[in-house]
Amino acid sequence: MTEWTGTISMKRIRKLGYLFKEGVRNMFTHGFMSFAAICVTVACLVIIGSFSSILYNLSRMVKTLERENQITAFIDDSYDEQTAKTVETAIRRLDNIREANFVSRKEAGRRFIEQQGGGEAYQGIDEKTFSDRVVITLEDNSKMAETVALVEQIHGVDHVNAREELAEGFTTLQRVLNIASAAIILILLIVSLFMISNTIKLAMYDRRDEIGIMKMVGATNRFIRFPYMVEGFLIGVIAAALAFFIDWGIYNLIAKQIQNVDALKLFDIVPFSKLLLPMIATFGAAGLFVGIFGSVMSIRKFLDV
Amino acid sequence: MIEFKNVTMVYDQGNRALENVSLKIDDGEFVFLVGPSGSGKSTIIRLLTAELEPTSGSISVNGYQLDRIKSRQIPYLRRTVGVIFQDFRLIENKTVFDNVAFSMRVVGASNKQIKKRVPYVLDLVGLENRGRRYPTELSGGEQQRVAIARALVNNPSMIIADEPTGNLDPVRSYEIMMLLERINALGTTVVVVTHERELVNRFTKRVIAIDEGNVINDGMDGYYINEEN
Ligand SMILES: Nc1ncnc2c1ncn2[C@@H]1O[C@H](COP(=O)(O)OP(=O)(O)OP(=O)(O)O)[C@@H](O)[C@H]1O
């Protein structure tokens, strides 16, 4: 390592310049192979990028849905409003409660009518149709069953309306998505890694005579290696840049399509501009990783005789 | 300086290439290394460029103790030894100039140094107006001169030539030997591996003869291997 860590001398800069040029030249002399490696890497990165952005949006939606996944504790109709309010306090004292809000039967009726569009048909509904209730959101939806049981035991609670399966469904969905996408991303990274590694291997094989001469006249291994690392690095970076812009386009296109179809606004899609920085970071890191690591992998095998 | 002390080389497959070889070549010498095919000549060269490790014994080359050398020092050892082969090993898609310059580039020389040194060396080997040609546009003798120029360009203290005239006719061979002699006169140690008796006997030089992995003669009395050979 000592050779390149000292002060930056003219000699070093010139050497780096030469090596960099060699790397670029390598890339063009194996134009087809480099092109193929770039294409495969772009494809992998585009898929990886699409997956991450879909996943990101999904997990955001799941979170929103979870937040809206409320439990309603209906209060015994024999209670007057004053006594009914004490149930709210009792519920708040339990564990795992994020929020608990008392809603009177009057209020509940009003909200119902409002939700139905305030149509004439509902104006006459007797407020006795509704019960007083406490609307609860939980800290942790995976413990919904336990919490519901506790709420049911509170004096004055008639029955509890909870959608446990839904809550469980969300949690499972998210877990499955996480695992599946991690696996897919890993596989694709390995594919691009091997593609680049093979390109570099081929480039070195093509040049084995030249490498032999370099060794014979006393070039250091580092010097021999560097242009191939530059080549891998360039393939990785070019692929990452292309994949980034392609993904950007795809993302906006799909977002627009969904918004056109989704009149109910069920899907709330994050604009790409908000994902810009994390996406650049992800693509950059992935590109550099497969590029440099891919070349190092093949060079190892080639140089250590 | 080259010094072999009790060097034995057995290849992985069990081929015994050298048996307890000791020899010493001082700075500034001109030495012929002769012996029949398979006697171990190339093995000696591959040992002293640290391409191979001896099975036993110790080797010292230009101040490097090869049994103790670290792999990252090997390139620096090789810069002190210019090697030339029978098959020239030139890069076909580079011009003569670039072939020679390549050798300087890969050890980190500047363009300025290259522009100064390469023409000088091409001139020395008699290729002053061949710089722009490609190796395929040269005669065998000229290609070998390019290989010599490449070996010389980094100013090694020693030139090792493995059968440098194997692909050349007698006249070209003689010219190459004259050139190597001139390079030696300028101060570089020269070791020439050959089995061309005629050629060796035209010069009065030290001859180390080996056969079946043993040094069988070392002196100024010319080629000395199985007379019928
Ligand atoms: N890479 C190798 N692996 C195994 N055995 C080898 C290897 N290289 C050479 N040998 C064996 O070692 C012995 C010496 O070979 P070497 O190449 O040194 O001979 P040489 O004197 O250079 O012959 P030539 O004049 O034909 O070039 C031979 O018996 C050969 O078969």
Ligand SMILES: [Mg+2]
């Ligand atoms: Mg040989």
